[in-house]
Amino acid sequence: MIPALEARSLSLVRDGTTVLEDVSFTVAPGEIYALLGGNGAGKSTTLLTFLGFLAPSCGSVLVNGRAVAEDVDGARSAIAYLPEAASLYGHLDAYENLGYFLDLAARKVSRAAMDEALDQVALPREARGRRMQSYSKGMRQKTAIALALLRDTPILLLDEPTSGLDPVAIDEFHDMLKGLADAGRSVLMVTHDVYGACQVADRVGLLRGGRLVGSFEAAAGERIDTETVHAAFAAREAA
Amino acid sequence: MSAGLSIAREEWRLWARSRVVLLAGVIVAVLLVVTSALTALRVADEAEARAARQASAEATFLAQPDRHPHRMVHYGHYAFRTPPPLAAFDPGVDAVTGQSIFLEGHRQNTAMFADARAGADLGGFAGLTPANIYQLLLPLLLIIIGHGVLLRERESGTLAVLLAQGQSALTLAGGKALALAGVVGAFLLPVTALAAYGAARGEPALTAALMVAGYGLYLAVWAALILAVSLWVRQRSVALGVLIFVWLLTALVVPRLGINAGSAAIDAPGKIESDLVMLAEQRKLGDGHNAADPAFAALQKQVLEQYGAEKVEELPMNWRGVVAGYSEKKLTDLMNQYAEKRMAQEAEQSRIVTLFGFASPTLAVGAASRTLAGTDLATHHRFLREAEALRFDFVQGLNDLHATKLTFADDAKRSADPEAEKRTRVNAAAWRLLDDFRFVPDPAAARAARAALPLAMLLGWLVLLGGAIVAGARRLRP
Numbered sequence: 001m002i003p004a005l006e007a008r009s010l011s012l013v014r015d016g017t018t019v020l021e022d023v024s025f026t027v028a029p030g031e032i033y034a035l036l037g038g039n040g041a042g043k044s045t046t047l048l049t050f051l052g053f054l055a056p057s058c059g060s061v062l063v064n065g066r067a068v069a070e071d072v073d074g075a076r077s078a079i080a081y082l083p084e085a086a087s088l089y090g091h092l093d094a095y096e097n098l099g100y101f102l103d104l105a106a107r108k109v110s111r112a113a114m115d116e117a118l119d120q121v122a123l124p125r126e127a128r129g130r131r132m133q134s135y136s137k138g139m140r141q142k143t144a145i146a147l148a149l150l151r152d153t154p155i156l157l158l159d160e161p162t163s164g165l166d167p168v169a170i171d172e173f174h175d176m177l178k179g180l181a182d183a184g185r186s187v188l189m190v191t192h193d194v195y196g197a198c199q200v201a202d203r204v205g206l207l208r209g210g211r212l213v214g215s216f217e218a219a220a221g222e223r224i225d226t227e228t229v230h231a232a233f234a235a236r237e238a239a
Numbered sequence: 240m241s242a243g244l245s246i247a248r249e250e251w252r253l254w255a256r257s258r259v260v261l262l263a264g265v266i267v268a269v270l271l272v273v274t275s276a277l278t279a280l281r282v283a284d285e286a287e288a289r290a291a292r293q294a295s296a297e298a299t300f301l302a303q304p305d306r307h308p309h310r311m312v313h314y315g316h317y318a319f320r321t322p323p324p325l326a327a328f329d330p331g332v333d334a335v336t337g338q339s340i341f342l343e344g345h346r347q348n349t350a351m352f353a354d355a356r357a358g359a360d361l362g363g364f365a366g367l368t369p370a371n372i373y374q375l376l377l378p379l380l381l382i383i384i385g386h387g388v389l390l391r392e393r394e395s396g397t398l399a400v401l402l403a404q405g406q407s408a409l410t411l412a413g414g415k416a417l418a419l420a421g422v423v424g425a426f427l428l429p430v431t432a433l434a435a436y437g438a439a440r441g442e443p444a445l446t447a448a449l450m451v452a453g454y455g456l457y458l459a460v461w462a463a464l465i466l467a468v469s470l471w472v473r474q475r476s477v478a479l480g481v482l483i484f485v486w487l488l489t490a491l492v493v494p495r496l497g498i499n500a501g502s503a504a505i506d507a508p509g510k511i512e513s514d515l516v517m518l519a520e521q522r523k524l525g526d527g528h529n530a531a532d533p534a535f536a537a538l539q540k541q542v543l544e545q546y547g548a549e550k551v552e553e554l555p556m557n558w559r560g561v562v563a564g565y566s567e568k569k570l571t572d573l574m575n576q577y578a579e580k581r582m583a584q585e586a587e588q589s590r591i592v593t594l595f596g597f598a599s600p601t602l603a604v605g606a607a608s609r610t611l612a613g614t615d616l617a618t619h620h621r622f623l624r625e626a627e628a629l630r631f632d633f634v635q636g637l638n639d640l641h642a643t644k645l646t647f648a649d650d651a652k653r654s655a656d657p658e659a660e661k662r663t664r665v666n667a668a669a670w671r672l673l674d675d676f677r678f679v680p681d682p683a684a685a686r687a688a689r690a691a692l693p694l695a696m697l698l699g700w701l702v703l704l705g706g707a708i709v710a711g712a713r714r715l716r717p
Contacts, residue, residue: 051403053716073405081403083717087396089249091256103245105404144400151404 002065004029004078004155004186005050009059012045012210019045020210022059029154032177032187034201036194036233042210043190044084047157050188051081063155080148082141084160090133094118094143097132101147109150117146121176138169145176156180158189162196174200194233198224206232242406246414251421254384263380264425270376271429275369279327286321289339293317296341301671305664307653308640309528309563315343316633318626320678323613324437325450328430329370331614340623342630344567344637345527347574369433370608373454374601375490377426378461382482384422385462388415389469389715390478399717412470412712419462423455430454443683449690450611456697457604463704470711489599497595497602504591507584517577524573527566530559538565552647559650560642564635571631578627582620589616596696603700607693613680617689622678629676640665 003026012020020042027033037043048054049061052072061068063075088097095114102109118128121142132140141161148156156177162170177187177200191197197204198216204224206214214232218224254260296316303314320338322330341348389412392398401411434447465482472478508516525534530551539551542561551558596603609615641650645663653660680686 048717053399053402076403076405079403081400083396083399085396087400089253089397090395091253092249096252100245100249101400101404104242104401104406106242157403 001028003027003062004031004064005033005188006062006065007046007049007059008062010046010049010056010061011058012042012049012054013057014054018210020049020056023207023210023212024059025205025212025215027155027186027188029186030181030184031203032181032189032201034197034204035188035190035207036192036197036204036229037190037207038192038233041207043192043207044159045210046207047081047159047188047190050157051076051079078153079155079157080151080153081157082144082148082159082161084163085137088132088140088143088147091131093131094123094128094146097143098147098150102150105151107151113150114146117149118143120149120179121146122172136169137164138166138173141165141169141173142176145180149180154185156185156187156189158187160191161189162191162193170196194230195226198226198229204229242410243414243417246411247417247421250388250415250418254418254422260384263383267372267377267380267426268429270367270372271369274367274372275327275429275433278330278368282322282327282330285338289317289319289321292339293319301667303667303670305667307660307663308560308637308644308665308669309344311670312344312634312637315341318342318622318629318676318678320619320622323680324440324442325434325446325612326614328368328433328437328450329608329612329614330368331370331609331612332616332619333614336616336619338622340626340630342626342633344634345570347578347627347630369429370605370612373426373430373457374605374608377458378486378490378601381419381422381426381458381461382465382479382486385419385465386469386478386482387475388419388466390472390475393473393717394475396717398715402715402717408712408715409709411715412466412708415469416462416466416708419466420459423458423462426458427451427455445683446611446613446686449687449694450608453604453607453611453690453694453697456694456701457600460600460697460700460704463701463708467704467707467711470708470715490601493595493599494592494602494605497592497599500595501588501591505584505588507581507588513577513581517573520573521570524569525566527563527570530562532562535562535565538562554647556642557645557647557650559647560638560640560645563641564638567631567634567638571627575627578623582623585616586620593693596693597699600697600700603693603696607690607697610686610690610693613686615689618681621681625678626676640669644669 005027007023007025010020010023011018023042023046025033025035035043035046045054049056050063050068052068052075055069063078066074068075089100092100095111098109098114098117115125115128118125123139123142123146127135127139132143135143145156158177162173165173174196177189181187181202189197189201201224202218204216205212206216206229216224216229216232293316300311300314300316303311318340322333322338326333387394389398392401392411398411402408431451434442434451437450438444438447464485468478468481468485472481523534525532538561539558542554542558543549543551546554548554554561592602593606596606606615610617644665649656649659649662653663681689
């Protein structure tokens with residue numbers, strides 16, 4: 001099976017500093033892969049290489065089996081990207097935001113389809129007509145996920161998606177991600193939340209100083225052991 | 240709907256929902272309405288005053304009884320330059336140079352009716368014209384509205400989302416450019432209305448349309464600069480600082496540098512100073528009122544030879560009138576020589592200042608605006624030349640009467656002999672020699688040709704900034 005995402009010996013040097021070094025991993029269709037690491041580990045940089053915003057100095061990144069360097073438009077059309085701060089327009093309501101981004105993506109979507117996607121992410125109906133500047137971060141995340149659903153992309157790249165969310169919102173978000181993965185979408189999320197990563201991901205990669213220093217996988221029907229990952233994370237960070 | 244139009248439409252929706260933008264728009268609208276009204280009122284007021292003065296002067300002149308023609312030389316009359324319709328938008332140099340000249344013998348008077356009251360009315364507010372608002376304030380407003388046009392997207396993270404979903408950076412920049420073009424279009428509505436009003440009052444359609452196009456080009460330059468800066472810097476506060484700095488430099492500093500450079504390069508004394516210098520040379524020409532002045536000895540010899548006469552009494556015309564006409568001609572040549580030199584210096588200074596338009600779009604649009612409005616220095620100089628030609632014809636007409644209608648004998652003893660004095664009076668019907676002077680603005684094509692260089696400067700700026708926008712868009716990253 002062709003991986004949805006693949007990093008092959010990915011290295012990146014910026015301004016003389018090695019940001020990523022020989023990073024290799026794959027994300028299969030329907031899989032949630034969490035890239036874990038501290039600040040400056042290279043997590044967000046890895047995401048940006050999949051989007052073609054940063055070109056690898058060495059190695060390559062592939063989306064659905066095609067090198068991003070060769071087909072950046074194809075890669076971007078397959079990916080929905082959620083930056084750390086769920087980025088939508090505060091002066092627009094949920095419908096207007098969805099309509100705008102979908103319009104630019106050349107997708108015509110009815111109000112009913114928007115409602116269906118917003119129902120799926122459990123955004124309260126009474127909030128949908130309000131300007132987004134009054135939304136909580138969780139509500140903005142939900143709307144951004146609804147946008148990904150409506151764009152119908154097979155791959156989601158999430159940058160610190162649960163940072164700033166309360167525990168209930170995090171649980172809701174994780175449930176939503178699992179549902180998306182069950183529906184066949186691949187998710188690559190970068191986070192420094194060990195517990196959250198172990199809760200939701202099928203596999204966890206541990207990134208430190210631009211190198212992938214550990215990989216953890218859940219046994220069938222079980223979750224990744226948080227204690228093990230935490231110990232590895234803490235040990236590596238201490239090192 | 241194309242992506243670029245969608246992006247522009249979204250930007251317009253943001254601005255429409257922004258109180259800051261709406262407030263700024265209201266302020267500009269009020270300023271434009273007030274300045275347009277004040278400028279139009281002032282222009283109408285001055286036109287009325289000029290017309291009254293002209294009517295009064297002409298009535299006084301024509302009401303003169305039978306007189307000695309030389310006395311009429313000093314009654315004189317006015318030459319007026321009625322401001323063209325677009326002067327209500329851009330009074331240009333008229334506010335400084337004046338628009339009417341009192342024409343009389345032996346002197347070239349300074350133009351009058353300069354806008355000396357500006358500054359007294361409403362504490363100087365009357366000095367702010369619609370053209371000033373377009374040249375100085377609207378770029379500032381564009382900066383306030385547009386400096387975050389792309390950086391807002393970057394800072395809020397929506398730029399990353401847009402680019403990540405495959406939106407081309409060039410299309411994004413194009414959409415933002417279209418959004419800013421929409422604001423420029425809205426800003427052009429008042430000048431379009433004023434130009435249309437001008438056209439309805441006789442302004443050629445070409446100059447009226449070029450006036451709108453010139454300001455459209457100027458504001459487009461600012462919009463392009465704003466977009467380029469928004470593409471090349473990474474923080475909104477930095478972009479705002481850079482744009483304000485550029486505004487200060489190009490709208491306030493460079494124009495003054497240009498003026499200083501013009502003054503330093505070309506030392507042009509004003510009319511009063513050059514008149515004082517001219518006085519010394521003028522004295523050498525002799526006194527035209529005194530036919531026995533040695534300065535006219537050579538002329539006397541030549542004329543006597545020409546007519547085979549021994550003395551001036553034998554000439555078939557009045558020698559005093561001949562001397563008056565000759566003297567006026569010599570004096571006028573001298574005055575014109577000084578005037579032409581002064582005007583050439585002023586024109587060269589103006590040319591140097593206009594060349595600074597390569598460094599300041601504000602200077603470029605100002606030059607184009609004055610030229611198209613017919614309120615530039617070249618138009619004023621043509622008015623001075625035409626008024627002087629009128630003055631010369633008028634004075635020489637009276638000198639001809641002096642030479643041909645009066646006998647030398649009567650003229651020589653008129654102070655002592657009341658009968659002779661009566662015979663030196665010319666019938667008042669002759670005072671109708673006044674030409675009906677009408678100053679016609681340059682044809683539209685001529686004004687357009689003169690405005691071509693500053694307009695080309697603006698176009699150059701736009702092309703340059705267009706290149707910076709394309710280059711900035713190509714390197715755009717979240």
